[in-house]
Amino acid sequence: MFTPYLGIDLGTTNILVYLKGKGIVFDEPSVVAKNLKKNKVIAIGKEALDMVGRTPINIATSRPMQNGVISEYSTTKQMLLYLINKICGNSLFKPTLVVAVPSRITQVEKRAVRNCALESGVKEIYIIEEPWAAAVGSNIAINEPGGNMVVDIGGGTTDIAVISLNGIVISNSIRVGGNTFDELIKNYVKKAHNLLIGDPMAEQIKIQIGSAYNSDKDLSMEVKGRDLIEGNPKTITLKSSEIRDVLNDPLLKICQKIREILEQTPPDLCGDIIERGILLTGGSSQLRGLDKLIFEHANVPVHLAEDPLKCVALGCGKALNMLDKIKENYIQVTN
Ligand code: ADP
Ligand code: MG
Numbered sequence: 001m002f003t004p005y006l007g008i009d010l011g012t013t014n015i016l017v018y019l020k021g022k023g024i025v026f027d028e029p030s031v032v033a034k035n036l037k038k039n040k041v042i043a044i045g046k047e048a049l050d051m052v053g054r055t056p057i058n059i060a061t062s063r064p065m066q067n068g069v070i071s072e073y074s075t076t077k078q079m080l081l082y083l084i085n086k087i088c089g090n091s092l093f094k095p096t097l098v099v100a101v102p103s104r105i106t107q108v109e110k111r112a113v114r115n116c117a118l119e120s121g122v123k124e125i126y127i128i129e130e131p132w133a134a135a136v137g138s139n140i141a142i143n144e145p146g147g148n149m150v151v152d153i154g155g156g157t158t159d160i161a162v163i164s165l166n167g168i169v170i171s172n173s174i175r176v177g178g179n180t181f182d183e184l185i186k187n188y189v190k191k192a193h194n195l196l197i198g199d200p201m202a203e204q205i206k207i208q209i210g211s212a213y214n215s216d217k218d219l220s221m222e223v224k225g226r227d228l229i230e231g232n233p234k235t236i237t238l239k240s241s242e243i244r245d246v247l248n249d250p251l252l253k254i255c256q257k258i259r260e261i262l263e264q265t266p267p268d269l270c271g272d273i274i275e276r277g278i279l280l281t282g283g284s285s286q287l288r289g290l291d292k293l294i295f296e297h298a299n300v301p302v303h304l305a306e307d308p309l310k311c312v313a314l315g316c317g318k319a320l321n322m323l324d325k326i327k328e329n330y331i332q333v334t335n
Contacts, residue, residue: 002093003093003094003095003096003123004019004020004087004088004091004093004095004096005019005020005021005095005096005097005098005320006018006019006020006084006087006088006095006096006097006098006320007020007097007098007099007100007313007315007316007317007318007319007320008083008097008098008099008100008313008316009100009130009133009312009313009316010030010065010076010099010100010101010113011030011065011068011154011155011312012030012063012065012066012067012068012154012155012156012157013029013030013063013154013155013156013178013179013283014027014028014029014030014155014283014309015027015028015029015030015044015045015083016309016310016312016313017083017087017313018313018314018316018317018320019087020317020320020321023317024310024313024314024317025087026045026083026086026087027309027310027313028044028045028046028049029045029046029048029049030045030063030064030065031044031045031048031049031052031061031062031063032044032048032061032062032063032064032075032078032079033047033048033051033055033059033060033061034059034060034061034062034075034078035058035059036058036059036060037058040078041075041078041079041081041082042059044079044082044083048061049061062075064076064079066156067156067157067175068101068102068105068130068154068156068157068159068173069101069102069105069109069112070109070112070113070116073112073116076116077116077119077120078120080116080117080120080122081120081121084120084121084122093123094121094122094123095122095123096122096123096124096125096126096320096323097117097122097124097125097126098125098126098127098128098316098319098320098323098326099113099117099125099126099127099128099316100127100128100129100130100133100312100313100315100316101113101127101128101129101130102129102130102157102159102173103129103130103131103132103159103161103168103171104159104171104172104173110127113125113127114127126319126323126326126327128315128316128319128326129161129168129171130152130159130161130312131150131152131159131161131163131168131171132161132163132168132315133311133312133313133315133316133319134150134152134279134281134282134305134311134312134315135148135150135163135279135315136314136315136318136319137305137307137310137311137312137313137314137315137316137317137318138279138281138305138306138307138311138314138315140279142163142164142165143165144165145164145165146164146269146272146276147162147163147164147169147265147266147268147269147270147271147272147273147276148162148163148164148272148273148276148279149161149162149163149258149261149262149265149273149278149279149300150163150278150279150281151254151258151278151279151280151281151285151294152281152282152285152312153177153178153254153280153281153282153283153284153285153287153290154177154178154282154283154284155177155178155179155283155284156175156177156179157173157174157175157176157177158173158174158176158177158254158257158282158284159171159172159173159282160172160173160257160258160261162261162265162269162273164269164272169265169266169269170261170264170265171261172257172260172261174253174254174257176250176253176254177282177284178203178206178283178284180250181206181210181247181250181284181287182199182202182203182206183202184246184247184249184250185202185205185206185210185243185246185247186198186199186202188242188243188246189202189205189223189225189236189238190228192242193236193238194227194228194229195223195225195226195227195228195234195236196225196226196227196228197223197224197225198225201223201224201225205221205223205238205243206243206287207286208221209221209238209239209240209243210240210243210244210247210287210288211240211243211244211287211288211289212244212247212251212287212288212289212290212292212293213244213288213289213290213292213293214244217240218239218240218241219239219240220237220238220239220240221237221238222235222236222237223235223236223237223238240288247287251290251293252297254294255293255294255297255298256297258278258294258297258298259297259298262298262300273300274300274301276301277300277301277302277303278294278298278300278301278302278303279303279305280294280302280303280304280305280308281305281308281311281312282308282309283308283309285304285305285308286304286308286309291303291304
């Protein structure tokens with residue numbers, strides 16, 4: 001038996017856990033189901049997501065992370081405990097954790113993550129910043145001098161950061177992400193087609209036919225829902241050109257923010273970014289044509305990470321092999 005080393009991407013939408021020696025062992029939605037009477041977590045991830053909207057009154061489901069920070073402290077603690085037990089079994093040794101958090105969160109919010117982990121029986125915890133983890137997880141040589149820009153488009157937020165020599169030079173974030181897109185699609189279908197659809201259908205539309213760029217092929221899809229007026233089931237056909245118009249506003253906000261950060265970046269680092277390009281990560285970076293749209297607005301080459309949903313967790317996994325280095329140079333050691 002030995003100390004388990006875990007790297008955790010505590011995302012608002014998905015939680016991923018990397019176990020040293022094994023790789024990613026958990027990759028599920030960040031949803032928790034709790035028995036309210038016993039105040040006990042009974043399921044997390046997919047199992048808990050399946051319970052959403054179908055629970056008896058004594059069971060409640062929630063997403064304890066909002067916009068990259070802990071919004072429900074005790075539930076997050078219970079969730080971590082549940083995860084650690086699930087992954088480490090009955091190991092007598094307490095695990096060491098590397099947790100990635102958004103770069104712009106406050107010291108108080110970082111402390112909440114740290115305390116939460118320590119109270120769930122962790123031996124030590126290292127907190128690293130998400131853009132750094134995403135870059136390391138995408139095999140970018142960030143320990144050389146020179147600027148790199150990482151744009152992570154997740155469920156709740158888009159986080160933009162410039163990294164150089166192992167540190168964050170400048171970063172910012174906006175509350176625009178995949179959930180914004182889903183919500184807009186849902187509202188559009190309701191208004192324009194008098195059709196009520198649920199969140200999973202809106203997400204499916206986005207993934208199947210959603211697109212960010214004008215010259216992309218016009219795809220179409222049959223969408224089933226409930227007629228707003230008649231109340232009976234109805235099927236309509238949606239085109240990607242419609243969805244593109246719907247997503248125009250939030251996408252422009254993302255592009256504007258990227259330009260703003262580029263304008264604030266010291267000129268030498270900006271030169272590096274123009275040469276190396278922007279790294280796009282996070283699930284929503286996979287929206288069709290988004291890389292082309294950002295290229296057009298920022299005038300900088302854009303590369304989609306090889307595994308946009310996993311690169312933060314992979315970076316946390318790599319960080320487990322350089323804890324000394326993290327202790328020495330990197331952003332924050334919390335123990
Ligand atoms: P978080 O960091 O907030 O946990 P993730 O990086 O896991 O978020 O991304 C989740 C988001 O990615 C969701 O909004 C999901 O709908 C979106 N997503 C996943 N796959 C695709 C895809 N192929 N196209 C567009 N969006 C996608
Ligand atoms: Mg994320």
